Amino acid sequence: MDQHTPIVELRNIKTRFGAQRIHQNLNLQVFQGERLALVGASGCGKSVLLSAIALLTNPEAGExxxxxxQVRNLDTEALKLMRTRMGMMFQQGALFTSLSLLENIMLPIRELQKLPESLIKELGMLxxxxxxxxxxxAHKFPQELSGGMLKRAAVARALALDPNLLLLxxxxxxxxxxxANAFDELLLELHATLDLTLILVTHDLDSLWRITDQVAFLGRKRVLCKAPMDELIQQEQPHIQRYFANTRATQAMNRNQAGEVL
Incomplete structure (x- = not known):
């Protein structure tokens, strides 16, 4: 695939829940290697958009x-293959509580790749x-893990099939x-070593400064701007200005400029 061709392209996406319109003619391009965050006020449809990219939900209209x-043109087998090129880390981890951590990681490998059980276990440990x-x-259950370990476990499962695109x-x-800072460092390391493209939904202002090179701001049911953080905060659009015009946002910016780590 040409490096100038986006690996994710959304065209005129429309989404609704009942009578509520979430997205209206939303457009977005994400290119190989980007570390992109989806941000915006609560209820603007960030997680819904991430779910659509992951092929977990279908928009009402759009491409x-x-x-x-073109996802719409893919048959069942092609869609199955497409999903193996993406890994998804859900907010609550979404690990199977009846399976150990290692079993959780081995599950997608076992289901989608015909490999000896010993090799599947070895890949899970890796x-x-x-x-x-x-x-x-490896043999602990999700409920036995700390919050930080649970997040890492969810990423390990998301990486089980060596995806090109990691959604968080x-x-x-x-x-x-x-x-949180240690987790940011992990994402940067994984991005560099595995040649990943990252798309994350986050309200963590320190993470926005620390790990992204592009930020897509959602408002008015569409992407209002896609730009690096230092350019985004200079935008004069009211929705964007209000989002970053607060003490927490200013403190996060100042920490980044000073090179401080929480």
């Missing part, structure tokens, strides 16, 4: 192109190591500042 393929979890965590819904939500 979704992934890896330069994913654990990749996200910085100790081998002793509120990855640092509920973490203390030290754990």
């Amino acid at each position: 979704i192109r992934l890896f330069d393929q 994913k654990l190591q990749l996200v910085g979890l100790p081998s002793t965590a 819904d509120e990855p640092t939500a509920g973490l203390d500042p030290v754990s």
Whole structure:
């Protein structure tokens, strides 16, 4: 695929829940290697949009192109293959509580790749190591993990099939500042070493400054602007100005400019 061709392209997306319109003629392009955040006020449809990119929900209208393929034209097998090129980390982890951490990671590998069980287990352990979890965590159940470990476990499962695109819904939500910073560092490391494209939904202002190179601001049912953070905060559009005109946003910007880490 040409480097100038977006790996995610949304054209005139329309989404509604009942009578409520969420997106109206929304357009967005994401290119290989970008670290993009979807931001905006609560209720603007960030997670809904992420779910549509992950092919978990279908918009009412519009066109979704992934890896330069029109999703609407794909048959069942092609869609199945497309989904293996994406990994999704859900906000609450969405791990199966009846399975150990290692079993959670092995599950998609076992279902979608015909490999010996010993190799599947070895791959699962490699994913654990990749996200910085100790081998002793392999046989723990999700309810036995700390919040930070649970987030890393969810990423390990999302990476099980070696995706090109990693989607994350509120990855640092509920973490203390030290754990959130460590998780940001993990995402930067994974992005660099695995040649990933990242798309995340986040309200974490420190993460916006720290790990993104592009931010898409959602408002008025569409993408109002896509730009790096230092350009986005200079925008004169009222929705964007209001979002960043507060003490928390200013403090996060100042920490970034000073090179401080929480």
